[in-house]
Amino acid sequence: MRINSILKFPISILGICIFLFFALSLDSKPKTKERHKKSKSSKIRQTIVLSIDGFPAYYWSDPKYHTYFPHLAEMFQKYGVHEIETINPSVTYPAHTSMVTGFDPAEHGIFNNTLVDPFEKNDGGWMWYAEDIKVTTLWDLAKANHKTTANVFWPVTVGANIDWNLPQYWRKKNPEDDKLLRVLSTKNLHKEAELAVGSPLNDVTKDEVKLKTASWLFQMKKPDLLFVYTTDLDTNHHGFGPDSEKALQRLVELDKAIFEFLxxxxxxxxxxxxxxxVSDHGFHSADSVCAPNVVLKQKGLIREENGTYQLTFKSSGGAAILLPGSPNQISPEEIQSLVTEILKLCPGAEWIPANNTTLVPTQIHPSALGVLYTKERMFFSGTRKGEVYSQSQTPIHGHGYWNTNPEMKTIGFVYDPRGKDHSFHSVKDVFGIVKDTLGLKERKNKGPRVSTKP
Known part of the structure; x- marks a missing residue:
């Protein structure tokens, strides 16, 4: 169209056209930005939950340790890390189950690493089985939201409803365990993983192999949610102590393996x-041993001759919970008398009765009659033999101490690609964080979450 034709075009119509052109141009940019921002913030991300068993918070709070985990330290410095509380008892299987449920042990049902089994009838078996969890887990919730899940050795996952499951399980810690794991894992997955990684995968496998397996699983199966559990730091802490040369050297190697995995x-x-x-608990060392079950046996409350008991202490290391047998006809006065005797024999031990509302034993076990605990360098043993109290010839390195003890504090780290900050105060917060990153919804009426809490 020539210029003189434009000049002949009615001014009013031309003005309207120009106005609409600029109005649409100006309006389109904010809408595009808003849509982009909204899609970025609401995009559901694959999520990896990596557990480093036995990482004490003081490794992070004291800069002298940072040279032993330079990659993690740089990451924590850049994105932030939290000092968090574990649960009671501060041991591995209850803590990891609290991570994936958001509940305390009395509610989720995994009360300790092992069963209450005073006469060792279970041959040292642990609480390996997911069917013992009484509440909804993250893998249950993911399944309900049509998300896929994968696992490398996360505790209490034998029989879990996980799409690609390589659970932790052992019996004799020899090659025969591999056959068990092939059967307990998702069909053919264990063998497929071993062939892909080129190393056996079992409970004596080094963490490098577990992390390489996790990398292969993430890349090949592309799960929405992946659980990875490493054990070597905890093993070295138990064997040689926190702050020991061997444990710290293993941390150097683990730090490198985690960096390569990420x-x-x-x-x-x-x-x-x-x-x-995330980690499940910190670490502490003990020089003395208290064995309260010796007193119960002396009083005839534990009878080895017929394999029965009226009371028993279930030890978690830094604490011991008093539980009733069947039938239980012990009065509160008799219990208090027993406890008073034990406290006199074990200097440094303290007692929390079941009705305490500040430190709550029934968060550990619904049948708890009370808990022995200590702030000292003492270890509670479950044995029924020997002296009630003794000095240990060598330090005993462990955990299980009350979760408010500074040594039991541990670490929690979150990287959310959306740039969102997450509250992280307890191992139980893992449930809510993952629920948010994956956009998992709980059914409003039926629930799927349940609790055994009265």
């Missing part, structure tokens, strides 16, 4: 997964 899954890249790194 690189392999493209963590911290624009399209990478959300990452939660």
């Amino acid at each position: 690189q392999s899954v493209r963590a911290f890249s624009p399209r990478g997964p959300a990452v939660v790194i």
Whole structure:
């Protein structure tokens, strides 16, 4: 169209056209930004939950340890890390179950690493089985939301409703255990993983192999939610003590393996997964041993001759919970008399009765009659033999101490690609964090979450 034709075009119509052109141009940019911002913030991300068993918070709070985990330290410095509380008892299986349920042990049903089994009838078996969890887990919730899940050695996952499941389980810690794991894992997955990684996968396998298996699983199966559990730091802490040369050297190696794993899954890249790194408890060392079951046996409350008991202490290391047998006809006065005797024999031991409302034993076990605990360098043994109290010839390195003890504090880290900050105060918060990163919804009426709490 020539210029003189434009000049002949009615001024009013031309003005309207120009106005609409600029109005639409100006309006389109904010809408585009808003849509982009909204899609970015609401995009559901793959999520990895990585557990480093036995990482005490003081390794982070004291800079002298940072040289032993340089990659993690740089990550924590850049994105932030939290000092968090574990649960009671501060041991591995209850803590990891609290992570995936958001509940305390009395509610989720995994009360300790092992069963209450005073006469060892279970041959040292642990609480391996997911059917013992009484509440909804993250893998249950993911399944209900049509999300896929994968697992490398996360505790209490034998028989779990996980799409690609490589659970932790052992019996004799020899090659025969591999056959068990092939049967207990998702069909053919254990063998497929071993062939892909080139190493056996069992409970004596080093963490490097577990992390390489997790990398392969993440890349090949592309789960929405991946659980990874490492054990070597905890093992070395038990064997040689926190702050020991061997444990810290193993931490150096583990730090490198974790860094390589995170690189392999493209963590911290624009399209990478959300990452939660957490530990289950800290670590402490003891010089003395208290064996309260010796007193119960002396009083005839534990009868080895017929394999019965009216009362028993279930030890978690730094604490021991008093539980009733069947039938239980022991009065509160008799219990208090027993406890008073034990406290005199075990200097440094303290007692929390079942009705305490500040430190609550029934958060550990619904049948708890009370808990012995200590703030000292003392270890509670479950044995019925020997002296009630003794000095240990060598230090005993462990956990299970009350979760408010500074030594039991541990670490929690979250990287959310959306830039969202998450509250992280307890191992139980893992449930809510993962629920948020994956956008998991709970059914409003039926629930799927249940609780055994009265």
